[in-house]
Amino acid sequence: MxxxxxxxVGVLFCACLAITALPYLGFxxxxxxxxxxxxxxxxxxxxxxxxxxxxIALYPLCFRPLxxxxxxxxxxxx
Amino acid sequence: MAALPTLIILAGFTAILLSIAYLAGRQTPGQxxxxxxxxxxxxxxxxxxxxxxxxxYFSTWTLLGSFGAYFREGIWFAGFAVxxxxxxxxxxxxxxRIWLIGKRYGFLTPGQMVEHYYQSRRLRVLVAxxxxxxxxxxxxxxxSGGARALETLTDGAVPYALGVTLATLMVGAIVxxxxxxxxxxxxxxxxxxxxxxxxxxxxYVLNLVDGLALFASVSEINPALVTNPGKPGSMxxxxxGLGFGAWVLPHMWQKFYSAKSAxxxxxxxxxxxxxxxxxxxxxxxxxxxAAVIPGVAPEVTRETSDTILPQIFAAHAPIxxxxxxxxxxxxxxxxxxxxxxxxxSLVAExxxxxxxxxxxxxxxxxxxxxIVVAGLTILVFVLALTPGGAGHLVPIASLGxxxxxxxxxxxxxxxxxxxxTEAGAFAGLIAGVATLVLVKLGGVSIGxxxxxxxxxxxxxxxxxxxxxxxPISAASIAxxxxxxxxxxxxxxxxxxxxxxxxxxxxxxV
Numbered sequence: 237m238x239x240x241x242x243x244x245v246g247v248l249f250c251a252c253l254a255i256t257a258l259p260y261l262g263f264x265x266x267x268x269x270x271x272x273x274x275x276x277x278x279x280x281x282x283x284x285x286x287x288x289x290x291x292i293a294l295y296p297l298c299f300r301p302l303x304x305x306x307x308x309x310x311x312x313x314x
Numbered sequence: 315m316a317a318l319p320t321l322i323i324l325a326g327f328t329a330i331l332l333s334i335a336y337l338a339g340r341q342t343p344g345q346x347x348x349x350x351x352x353x354x355x356x357x358x359x360x361x362x363x364x365x366x367x368x369x370x371y372f373s374t375w376t377l378l379g380s381f382g383a384y385f386r387e388g389i390w391f392a393g394f395a396v397x398x399x400x401x402x403x404x405x406x407x408x409x410x411r412i413w414l415i416g417k418r419y420g421f422l423t424p425g426q427m428v429e430h431y432y433q434s435r436r437l438r439v440l441v442a443x444x445x446x447x448x449x450x451x452x453x454x455x456x457x458s459g460g461a462r463a464l465e466t467l468t469d470g471a472v473p474y475a476l477g478v479t480l481a482t483l484m485v486g487a488i489v490x491x492x493x494x495x496x497x498x499x500x501x502x503x504x505x506x507x508x509x510x511x512x513x514x515x516x517x518y519v520l521n522l523v524d525g526l527a528l529f530a531s532v533s534e535i536n537p538a539l540v541t542n543p544g545k546p547g548s549m550x551x552x553x554x555g556l557g558f559g560a561w562v563l564p565h566m567w568q569k570f571y572s573a574k575s576a577x578x579x580x581x582x583x584x585x586x587x588x589x590x591x592x593x594x595x596x597x598x599x600x601x602x603x604a605a606v607i608p609g610v611a612p613e614v615t616r617e618t619s620d621t622i623l624p625q626i627f628a629a630h631a632p633i634x635x636x637x638x639x640x641x642x643x644x645x646x647x648x649x650x651x652x653x654x655x656x657x658x659s660l661v662a663e664x665x666x667x668x669x670x671x672x673x674x675x676x677x678x679x680x681x682x683x684x685i686v687v688a689g690l691t692i693l694v695f696v697l698a699l700t701p702g703g704a705g706h707l708v709p710i711a712s713l714g715x716x717x718x719x720x721x722x723x724x725x726x727x728x729x730x731x732x733x734x735t736e737a738g739a740f741a742g743l744i745a746g747v748a749t750l751v752l753v754k755l756g757g758v759s760i761g762x763x764x765x766x767x768x769x770x771x772x773x774x775x776x777x778x779x780x781x782x783x784x785p786i787s788a789a790s791i792a793x794x795x796x797x798x799x800x801x802x803x804x805x806x807x808x809x810x811x812x813x814x815x816x817x818x819x820x821x822x823v
Contacts, residue, residue, distance in 0.1 A: 249403070256396045259542040260549050267533065267541045272526035274533065274540035277389040284395055284596075288587040291402035298406050298802075299580025305801050306576055314419050 242297050249290045252283040317471035323636040324472065324480070327507075327643070331484060331500055338499035339492025348679035351493035352422045352659045353571040358498055360581040366498040367569050367582065368589040369505030369648035371401075371560055374460050376594055377508055377645040382619035384602025388532075388539030391602075393549045395595035397557040402586035408561045409570040409579055411729045411798055416571035418797065422679070423656075424567045424725070425664035431728045431790050432736040435668050440743055441721060442664030445564040448717035449653045450690065457481050458698045460646035467624045467639055478698045481643060485650045486691035489658075490684060494572060497651040504648035509593060511641040515626060516597045519604040522630075532606050539606060551763035555715035560590075562725055563718040565656035601626070654694075658686035713754055716765030720746035723769075723776040729798075732791050738780030746772025 259265050259276035270278040349355055358366070383391045412427075421427050424445065429438035461477025472480075488496045523531060533540045560566055573579045602622060605611040611625040618625070624642075627635040662682040667674045674682060723742050727734030750768030752758040760767050 253396070256393065257546070260390075260393060260544055260546040262544055265542045265544065267537050269530070269533075272529055274389055274529055276542035277392055277529070277540070280389075280392045280396060281596075284399060284587075284591060287396065287399045288591070291399060291587050292584050294403070294406050295580045295584045299410075299576060299583065302410065302802060303575065303577040303580070309801075311414060311418050311801070313417070 238297060238301065241293075245290050245293050245297065249287065252286045252290070256280055256283045317468065319633070320468050320471055320636040320639055323640055324643070327640040328480065328484060331503060331647070332487060334503050335488040335492045335496040335500050338496040346493060346680060348422060348674075348676050348683070349420065350495070351680045351683060352655065353416075353568055354494040354498055356417060356572060357574050358495075358569075358572040358578070359574050360578050360585075362498050362502050363569065363573055363578060364582045364585050364589060365505040366501035366652070367401075367566065367586075368594070369501040369508075369645075370565060370569070370652040371590070371649075372594045372645065373456055373649035374463065374642055374645045376598065377512075377623060377642055378463065378620045380595070380598040381602040381605070381622040384599050385605050385614070385619040385622060386616055388536075388541070388603065389599070390542050390545065390549075392595075392599055394552060394556065395591045395599070397553040398560075398590040398595050399587045400557045401560040401590045402583045404557070404561045405570075405579055405583035405586060408725070408729055409573075409583075410576055410802065412561075412567060412570040413573050413576065413579060414797060414801060415728075415794060421571060422568070423659050423663045424564050424721075425660060425668075427728060428724065429668070431786070431794055432724075432739060433787065433790065434736045434740070437724065437736055437740050437743075438664055439668055440740065441724065442564075442660045442668075444717055444721060444743065444747060446657050446660050446665075448563060448714045449565060449657045450694075452714045453650045453653045453657070453690075454694050454697055456646045456650050457694055460642055461698065463621075463624075463642050464639055467621070467635070467642070472639070475699060477643075478695060481646055481650070482691055482695040482698070485647055485654055486688065486695075488647075489651055489655050489687050489691075494568075494655060497655055498572070500651065501648045504644040507644045508641040508648075509589075511623075511637060512593065512597045512601075515623060516600045518630070519601055519610055519626065522610055523604050523607050528600065528604055528607070532603050535606055535608075539603065547762055547766075551766050554719060554769065555765050558722050559715045559718045562721045563715075564660055565652040568656055568659070569652070654687060654690055655683075658683045658690055661686045661690075713750060713764070716750045716754065716763075716768060717747065719765045719769050720750060720772050723772050727776075727786070728794055732786060732795050733780055734776055735780040735783045735785055737783035738776045738778075741779045742772045742774075742776030745775040 256279070259279060264275050264279055266275060268275045273281065347355070380391075380394070383394075415421065415427055419427075419430060421430070423442070425438040425442040428441045429435055432438075457478055460481055461474050464472045464477040465474045488500050492499075520526075520528070529540055561570070570579070573582070602619075605614050605619070605622045605626070610629075611622050612629055614622055614625050624635060624638050627638050662679060663674065666682055666686075667679070720743055723734065723746075724739035727739050746768040748768075749771040750764045753760070753764035753767045762770070
């Protein structure tokens with residue numbers, strides 16, 4: 237289950253990165269506004285929010301299991 | 315700007331900073347081991363590590379240059395914010411692996427890991443030389459650039475020579491006395507100081523421009539600033555440099571060694587997007603674009619756009635302008651101190667220790683690192699005061715992030731790709747650096763920026779040479795990749811392999 241969630245977060249992360257690249261490739265570059273934000277900026281900011289949530293998800297999905305593993309099997313100095 | 319208040323605030327700022335460094339390094343210098351001095355005894359907690367990484371990574375360029383970039387380029391520059399989010403992801407992808415290996419083998423520098431994994435002294439020395447070349451000129455530019463900004467902003471009340479003296483004296487004293495712990499704790503203070511200036515300014519200008527109506531107002535004045543003109547090549551260069559530079563440059567690499575635990579790194583990763591992206595990349599967007607609106611920064615032009623922040627203060631709250639001056643000093647010092655300590659440890663451990671043929675003892679390592687810190691501080695001070703001294707290094711300093719990028723393939727060999735051989739990593743690094751120099755200094759162009767061109771050539775050569783040369787030893791694979799699989803993989807438990815050490819191991823500190 238944890239691996240599935242990790243992969244899901246990974247896919248979401250890559251998707252957001254791809255979306256962010258779109259205005260740099262000529263998509264959504266028109267001078268339109270979405271709410272108070274220019275369209276191209278709104279896309280980058282929205283992707284940034286999702287990317288931030290993805291990074292937050294790293295803690296329970298990756299770091300906590302690693303710490304638990306280290307607690308049960310401490311890394312020894314060679 | 316009034317000279318007396320500026321000097322009083324600078325004096326107060328200096329006193330607080332030196333007091334923090336003094337308290338951080340109160341442990342008698344004689345009792346400090348090399349591990350204490352260079353990587354804080356691997357006991358640095360979440361808050362200090364987060365702010366130290368943030369304050370180190372963001373330099374005077376953030377406090378001055380990024381505002382100007384938004385002013386000139388508009389929302390195009392917002393892509394910068396996305397790759398600073400990656401810094402959090404990179405803590406997991408690279409930072410935890412670096413930390414695990416650093417903890418197991420007691421490494422202090424990236425070069426020690428390189429020699430241990432690749433069983434190669436020549437690669438260790440080359441990695442150290444590239445690391446130092448990417449850091450030292452940048453340190454000098456920070457000192458000279460910061461001092462020049464101080465002189466301009468204070469109308470000569472803080473002359474260039476005084477600015478250089480202040481910056482180098484403070485950095486030298488902090489690093490010499492307290493080592494990593496002193497730089498980390500002073501970074502915490504410096505980071506909070508210049509973050510407070512940025513948040514205060516952002517709230518102030520948002521109030522001036524009717525909040526988020528800012529973008530509509532900018533659109534009426536200069537519509538080009540709220541559209542994205544593309545230029546994907548330039549953004550790619552920025553992304554790669556800013557993204558990978560956050561973990562592969564030696565002074566950032568050593569921050570990972572210093573973490574107290576994996577849990578500490580996890581908390582740092584979670585907080586990183588808020589500090590690196592939303593604070594350091596999005597706040598400059600607000601301030602830089604607001605400066606386009608008449609009345610916010612009345613004197614600013616395209617040419618003077620790197621002085622937006624002080625100009626806003628000069629126009630609206632001259633009494634607080636001295637804090638901006640101290641903020642610029644804070645941004646410079648918080649970057650230089652880690653670079654100075656890192657450069658000195660590379661010279662001591664990777665260059666001196668390797669060339670003399672036997673590893674340094676613990677006491678020798680600390681002593682030599684301290685001597686090099688003093689030497690580099692004096693060198694930077696003298697060069698910054700030499701007419702044109704800093705100027706000659708500007709082209710090299712501009713290579714900084716690009717040079718750092720060239721370390722990526724050899725680092726990825728240790729952390730991910732076991733197929734990368736010593737010969738491949740060595741040849742790739744040389745080819746990458748040569749390409750970067752040809753593009754940046756020789757005017758040769760292959761249609762991409764110097765850093766990206768160098769990286770592509772580097773990857774191609776690393777891959778090609780690795781295919782036909784001796785693979786990495788089974789002992790190194792076991793010591794690194796099996797260890798990662800054991801702790802970070804999906805149920806692969808082969809820790810027994812980690813007990814097989816490469817035959818020639820560098821000293822475990």
